[in-house]
Amino acid sequence: MHSLKTFFNRLSPISAQSWDKLEALFSPQSLKKGDYFITAGETARDIAFLESGIIRAFYRNSEAVEYNKHFFTNPCFIGGYASLVTKTPNQIHQQALTDCTILTARYAGIQELYESCPDIERAARILAEQFFVQKEQREIEIVLLDADKRYEIFQKHFPQLEQQVPQYHIASYLGITPTQLSRIRRKMAGR
Amino acid sequence: MHSLKTFFNRLSPISAQSWDKLEALFSPQSLKKGDYFITAGETARDIAFLESGIIRAFYRNSEAVEYNKHFFTNPCFIGGYASLVTKTPNQIHQQALTDCTILTARYAGIQELYESCPDIERAARILAEQFFVQKEQREIEIVLLDADKRYEIFQKHFPQLEQQVPQYHIASYLGITPTQLSRIRRKMAGR
DNA sequence: GTGATTTCTTTACCTATGTAAATGCATTTG
DNA sequence: CAAATGCATTTACATAGGTAAAGAAATCAC
Numbered sequence: 001m002h003s004l005k006t007f008f009n010r011l012s013p014i015s016a017q018s019w020d021k022l023e024a025l026f027s028p029q030s031l032k033k034g035d036y037f038i039t040a041g042e043t044a045r046d047i048a049f050l051e052s053g054i055i056r057a058f059y060r061n062s063e064a065v066e067y068n069k070h071f072f073t074n075p076c077f078i079g080g081y082a083s084l085v086t087k088t089p090n091q092i093h094q095q096a097l098t099d100c101t102i103l104t105a106r107y108a109g110i111q112e113l114y115e116s117c118p119d120i121e122r123a124a125r126i127l128a129e130q131f132f133v134q135k136e137q138r139e140i141e142i143v144l145l146d147a148d149k150r151y152e153i154f155q156k157h158f159p160q161l162e163q164q165v166p167q168y169h170i171a172s173y174l175g176i177t178p179t180q181l182s183r184i185r186r187k188m189a190g191r
Numbered sequence: 192m193h194s195l196k197t198f199f200n201r202l203s204p205i206s207a208q209s210w211d212k213l214e215a216l217f218s219p220q221s222l223k224k225g226d227y228f229i230t231a232g233e234t235a236r237d238i239a240f241l242e243s244g245i246i247r248a249f250y251r252n253s254e255a256v257e258y259n260k261h262f263f264t265n266p267c268f269i270g271g272y273a274s275l276v277t278k279t280p281n282q283i284h285q286q287a288l289t290d291c292t293i294l295t296a297r298y299a300g301i302q303e304l305y306e307s308c309p310d311i312e313r314a315a316r317i318l319a320e321q322f323f324v325q326k327e328q329r330e331i332e333i334v335l336l337d338a339d340k341r342y343e344i345f346q347k348h349f350p351q352l353e354q355q356v357p358q359y360h361i362a363s364y365l366g367i368t369p370t371q372l373s374r375i376r377r378k379m380a381g382r
Numbered sequence: 383g384t385g386a387t388t389t390c391t392t393t394a395c396c397t398a399t400g401t402a403a404a405t406g407c408a409t410t411t412g
Numbered sequence: 413c414a415a416a417t418g419c420a421t422t423t424a425c426a427t428a429g430g431t432a433a434a435g436a437a438a439t440c441a442c
Binding site: 059061065067069081082085086091114118121122124125128129130131132133135136137138139140142143144145175 | 312315333
Binding site for chain 2: 399402
């Protein structure tokens with residue numbers, strides 16, 4: 001629970017009483033490599049804090065083409081945030097790429113705390129703002145940069161990930177095929 | 192101010208006292224077609240509520256290529272949200288595509304209200320969550336759909352906009368050139 | 383270790399979309 | 413009205429990146 005507390009306090013200071021209520025909502029759990037935390041079509045109920053491991057969030061379209069929208073590496077929150085917020089079905093899947101340990105909580109339980117703990121609602125506001133900022137940053141990369149530059153940014157942003165997950169997942173994150181990623185890698189190596 | 196009040200109350204109910212404080216922060220202003228509300232490189236200070244008119248938000252990369260990330264049509268909030276939240280310079284520009292009337296407020300003034308008015312902080316949380324959801328929705332369109340489908344969605348989402356702004360702005364929103372948009376239009380017309 | 387599976391790279395070919403330039407139409411401006 | 417400007421379309425050509433298939437390497441299972 002310690003890393004969770006640290007994470008929250010970095011968002012915004014949490015009083016001891018608020019933390020007690022919050023902590024009570026989370027319970028440890030583990031995911032095996034390949035397990036899904038959320039699935040498109042189902043409405044999310046839980047949010048979780050990733051203590052260790054790697055999770056990918058991805059879309060799959062009607063032709064079964066997948067797009068890895070994000071890799072979660074600990075410590076951070078995972079879960080179908082858009083689904084939790086809107087109470088509509090997930091459009092994304094989240095799958096463990098390695099064995100993971102997580103802390104899960106019912107999102108509704110957290111929402112109830114907003115009434116009695118304004119400091120928690122504040123942390124939630126700041127978290128939502130951060131999520132937005134991260135998405136905007138990623139949007140800029142996707143629409144304004146070519147695949148070569150996106151690959152360079154990926155390498156800087158997730159330094160170790162390239163050794164930990166298959167290359168086709170990285171290609172999917174970059175919005176290209178493994179074929180094209182291989183071409184880019186060859187081009188960059190011969191320089 | 193009425194549409195602003197309606198907008199806030201739809202996010203989450205605002206007490207009369209909170210509304211009085213909030214209303215006092217906003218003052219009417221107008222933008223001429225072509226005027227910029229925010230500019231990349233500058234740190235945003237104000238947020239605004241668009242009462243009438245059309246605004247485009249766009250990125251411009253180092254090669255002067257532009258990408259229209261969003262069209263704001265009233266009534267909604269405009270402003271460099273990521274910049275306001277992070278207090279770092281804007282990465283985007285926002286420019287009036289028609290004459291606009293807006294209500295502007297110092298964002299710092301709103302943030303100060305969070306202390307005394309939890310109902311306003313709640314509205315801010317919900318707004319941030321909505322911003323995130325909208326961005327995720329748009330991300331799905333960009334990465335998973337081809338330009339033809341994105342054009343169809345654009346037409347549904349902004350039914351009148353096609354008659355109100357030049358086609359090259361729409362092409363830029365779709366992530367293609369006017370040339371390609373023209374090809375798509377011809378293809379769709381001949382069917 | 384040996385075979386089986388998974389992952390990565392390479393090749394050949396194809397397609398969507400970009401670039402640049404020409405044209406035509408519509409709208410504004412003196 | 414005439415010229416100028418802005419915008420949409422078209423054409424010819426170029427290119428980034430996709431698809432499919434095959435081979436090479438690495439990893440896993442027994």
